[in-house]
Amino acid sequence: MMERIAVGTRFTKRGQWGWVSRYNQRPDMPDTGCVQELILVGLSTRVLAESAVRGGIRTTAIDLFADLDTREAAHCIAVPSLLEGHLIAAIERAFPGNSSPQLVYASGIDTDPDLVRSLSQTVDLIGNPAGVLQTINSPDRFFALLDSLSIPYPESCFHKPANPGDWVVKLAGTQGGTGVFSASHNIPVGAVCYYQKRLPGPSLSALFLANGQDARVIGFNTQWNDRLDPLSPYRLSGIVNHAAITYEQKKQLGEYIAKLVKSASLVGLGTLDFMIEDGCCKVLEVNPRPSASMALFDERYPAGLLNEHIRAVAGCLGPEVRQDGRALGGFQIVYANQTGVIGDSLVWPVWVKDRPAPGSRISIDDPLCTVTAKGDSIVAVRELLAKRGQLIGASCFA
Known part of the structure; x- marks a missing residue:
């Protein structure tokens, strides 16, 4: 597949190969003294790439979309x-020879x-190693870890409940809610999954930095899903960087994260997803890598959160950054409600991110x-997001 990558090729369709642009570091950008050039890999790398610009780090971004913002x-x-062969071919083309480039991975x-584990044979990974990921992503090992640390989580089991009405089933190895279904959903034979009691209330998350021993909580988020797609009723729709929780609940979550970081040797940026039942925070999962929610806090860090991630993996946690007194x-x-092609003359509003290139189908x-x-307020932000989502969804196709 490597011969299909050519410098200067114009990328006009999502999912195709092609070099699309080069970002050159500007002289006015801060020198982090940490990493000068970096590979970013994930389903979408836009958030990491923009944080890298803030920190003055040149990046090669490898993802499925190559949207205008990332370019x-x-x-x-x-x-x-994101199969191994496609990623290795892209990395080797971008960094030929015997160099060992540094790589940060995102969702996916x-x-x-x-x-x-395979990528670590080719690049210098800046993030949690494969062994840590196995512990966090394996349901039985993760629940055993929570039990050993006396961290509560919703009632869970590995067999279909007799009365599944108040339960969901979760496929291991999925993200963004795409692998969560009603417990009555038919799961493919052999799929690794578990069942969990459905809790009322919003899904929440805590964004944190860790160095394997200690942690810093960056902020709390409220998440929601649109439930408009019957094939993926719990897929992530949106996030606001605020959660209506008490000081005691924040303290409780900080203790959970501290225990998990030390016990599982977590490093870098991560998120802990949770819900609240009878005033108690109950852990759903840990995402042991930079998440999309970092974009909601990135401007509060002069050199960007990607730089903080790199420093944390190296063992250095910076000082806490005050989060109060800022607008939410x-x-x-926005999910497409029809099939179409992005028009050539479309002018995107400034409040739109992840803009597909003209000609993208x-x-x-x-x-x-x-x-x-x-x-x-959370309500005000969500109302404006919904209004903008409806507006853009009806106007972007040719």
């Missing part, structure tokens, strides 16, 4: 999948410890773009 921030390669990579921010993924229910908004 503006990085030397960008689109791959047809951490759920495959074998892939991470959020984003919402988008299938129904695929991610179309991301809308952003700020406001003084």
Whole structure:
């Protein structure tokens, strides 16, 4: 597949190969003194690439979309999948010879410890190693870890409950809610899954930095799903960087994260997803890599959160950054309600991210773009996001 990558090729369709642009570091950018050039790999690398710009780090971004935002921030390669062969070919083309480039992975990579182990033979990974990922992503090992640390989680089991009405089934190795279904859903034979009691209330998360021994909680988020796609009723729709929880609950979550970091040797950026039942925070899962929610806090760090991730993996946690007194921010993924082609003359509003290139063909229910908004409350932010999502969804096809 390597011969299909050519410098200067214009990328016009999602999922095809092609070099699409080069970002050159500007002289006015801060020198982090940490990493000068980096590979970013994941389903989408836009958030990491933009954080890299803040930190003055040149990046080669390898993902499935190569959207306009990523092209503006990085030397960008689109791959047809995150299979090992496609990734290795792209890495070797971008960094030929015997060099050992450094790589940060995002969503879509951490759920495959074998892939991470294989990549580590080619690149210098900046993130959690395969062994840590196996512990966090294996349901039986993860629940055993929670039990050993006396960290509560919703009632769970590995067999279909007799009365599944109040339960969901979760496929291991999935993310963004795409592998969560009603417990009555038919699961493919041989699939690794578990059943969990459904809790009322919103899904919440805590973004944190860790160095294997200690942790810093960056902030808390409220998440939601649109439930518009019957094939994926729990897929992530949006996030706001605020959660209506008490000081005691924040303290409780900080203790959970500290225990998990030390016990599992977690490093770098990560998120802990949780819900609240009868005032008690109950852990759903840990995402042991930079998440999309980092975009909602990145501007609060002068050199960006990607730089903080790199430093944390190396063992250094910076000072806490005060998060109070700022407007709330959020984003919402817009899923296409029809199949179409992005027009050549479309002018995107400034509050749109993950903009597909002109000529990109988008299938129904695929991610179309991301809308952003700020406001003084979760309700205000969500209302503005919904309004912008409806507006952009009806106007972007040729």
